[in-house]
Amino acid sequence: MFKGVRKFVKSAGPGVITGAADDDPSGIATYSQTGAQFGYGQLWTALFMLPFMISVQEACARIGATQGKGIAAVIKEHYKKWVLYSVVFLVLLANTINIGADLGAMGAAAQLIIPLPFGVLVLFFAAIILVLEIFVSYKNYVKILKWATLALLAYPLTVFLIRLPWKEVMHATLIPNFELSFAFLFIITGVLGTTISPYMFFWQASEEVEEERANHLIKDGKPAITKKLMKAIRMDTVVGMISSNLATWCIIVVAGTVLFANGITNIRTAADAAKALEPLVNTFPNAGFLAKLIFSIGILGLGFLGIPVLSASASYAVSEAFNWKEGLNRKFKRAHGFYGVITVATLVGLMINFIGIDPMKALVFTAVFNGVAAVPLIFVIARIAQNKKIMGEYTSGILSKIFIWLTFVLMGVAAVLMFYTLTKGV
Numbered sequence: 185m186f187k188g189v190r191k192f193v194k195s196a197g198p199g200v201i202t203g204a205a206d207d208d209p210s211g212i213a214t215y216s217q218t219g220a221q222f223g224y225g226q227l228w229t230a231l232f233m234l235p236f237m238i239s240v241q242e243a244c245a246r247i248g249a250t251q252g253k254g255i256a257a258v259i260k261e262h263y264k265k266w267v268l269y270s271v272v273f274l275v276l277l278a279n280t281i282n283i284g285a286d287l288g289a290m291g292a293a294a295q296l297i298i299p300l301p302f303g304v305l306v307l308f309f310a311a312i313i314l315v316l317e318i319f320v321s322y323k324n325y326v327k328i329l330k331w332a333t334l335a336l337l338a339y340p341l342t343v344f345l346i347r348l349p350w351k352e353v354m355h356a357t358l359i360p361n362f363e364l365s366f367a368f369l370f371i372i373t374g375v376l377g378t379t380i381s382p383y384m385f386f387w388q389a390s391e392e393v394e395e396e397r398a399n400h401l402i403k404d405g406k407p408a409i410t411k412k413l414m415k416a417i418r419m420d421t422v423v424g425m426i427s428s429n430l431a432t433w434c435i436i437v438v439a440g441t442v443l444f445a446n447g448i449t450n451i452r453t454a455a456d457a458a459k460a461l462e463p464l465v466n467t468f469p470n471a472g473f474l475a476k477l478i479f480s481i482g483i484l485g486l487g488f489l490g491i492p493v494l495s496a497s498a499s500y501a502v503s504e505a506f507n508w509k510e511g512l513n514r515k516f517k518r519a520h521g522f523y524g525v526i527t528v529a530t531l532v533g534l535m536i537n538f539i540g541i542d543p544m545k546a547l548v549f550t551a552v553f554n555g556v557a558a559v560p561l562i563f564v565i566a567r568i569a570q571n572k573k574i575m576g577e578y579t580s581g582i583l584s585k586i587f588i589w590l591t592f593v594l595m596g597v598a599a600v601l602m603f604y605t606l607t608k609g610v
Contacts, residue, residue: 198391199417199424201493202241202384207431208490209289209483210282210554211378213547215432216457218371219439221449224356225368227440229375230433231357236594237380238425239587240562241388243569243580245417248389250578252396252407255389256504259564262574271564272501276529278382278557279498283533285550286487286494288543292454293483296476303538309487310534317492318516318523334485338478339434342464346441353437366605373602374548376595377555379432385561387497390510392417397513414578435460451544454479491530499525556599562592 207215218226244255251258256275259268291306298305316328362368393402401408442460443451451457458479465474496512499522503510508521516523537543566588569580580588 197420199421215435220443223444236591248392284536290487369602373555374551378551390500
């Protein structure tokens with residue numbers, strides 16, 4: 185079994201890493217709140233979002249792989265400056281807010297097992313992440329990111345240990361349930377935003393370019409693309425997104441079964457969220473502490489995975505916009521601007537935790553913000569991916585076009601309805 189895990193981790197590419205990073209602390213908090221607040225009421229989103237998520241991420245990977253450059257660089261080459269700067273601003277803002285929320289979650293989770301002040305823990309984690317991202321080589325850093333993906337296993341394991349009303353669970357998975365209320369639409373916008381997130385678009389496109397550079401596939405600025413390579417990229421993306429949504433399904437099921445069923449409908453603290461994992465260890469002494477320990481390890485592992493993805497994807501966008509040398513494969517002295525953006529984004533995100541915002545609430549609000557910010561970005565990605573002048577023979581097929589545009593419409597409608605119910609007090 186361990187050999188199989190090692191083989192999977194070794195073969196994991198940008199798609200798998202992106203999928204795992206998608207279930208960052210913000211994702212775990214949002215999915216847990218979904219299950220706690222609505223039980224299985226939004227469980228269907230884990231299944232129904234999958235084709236939309238795959239389509240958008242496959243388009244991003246295809247853009248990066250075929251162009252040999254990130255999305256911001258492609259926009260800069262083919263679109264007006266106001267489009268470029270708007271896109272870069274949105275990504276930088278969304279990612280910086282997300283970094284702050286994730287660092288806060290790491291601090292709150294660590295406090296469950298380490299008796300140190302919140303501020304000290306958050307500062308420590310920010311420092312460790314920056315050191316790893318700036319001074320560890322890309323090849324070794326990717327290895328760290330791949331192993332961090334295993335932190336998601338706690339929730340599937342819990343699913344197997346709790347007694348589920350399978351008929352109700354499967355009905356909720358397959359049959360959509362919808363409520364025209366602000367509370368419902370707020371959370372579902374957050375679910376969409378933390379699943380189909382702006383940082384994922386830019387990260388995966390840029391990481392496909394990093395992989396090409398690492399394997400010496402870019403010659404004279406042009407990537408050597410083959411049908412076999414594109415097939416591998418698509419498969420890696422599909423596997424990554426399926427894994428991500430399976431984890432999403434498990435988190436909602438566990439929270440709905442353990443929290444909602446026991447009257448915990450509002451997750452106020454990390455300890456509340458950790459209660460969802462108590463069935464995993466309820467046969468052991470000190471089950472409550474063990475649940476907190478597992479939850480903390482999961483949040484910390486996914487924070488160490490997700491925050492570098494957030495800061496690096498923002499930095500790729502800014503660096504490409506201003507023609508700075510970029511890439512995690514470059515050393516610090518050869519890419520000051522790139523690593524400078526990573527540092528500033530992380531530090532600004534860190535500062536958010538010292539202005540009195542509740543860490544758990546911040547995670548859900550961040551997901552909702554991502555859900556709104558993703559809408560215009562998906563529009564731009566859809567236009568690029570189907571543009572024959574840019575993509576050549578690798579333009580989006582009919583199914584890809586349908587699902588990407590449906591993603592744009594559905595996420596846009598969810599955001600509009602959320603604001604509508606807010607103004608109407610529904």
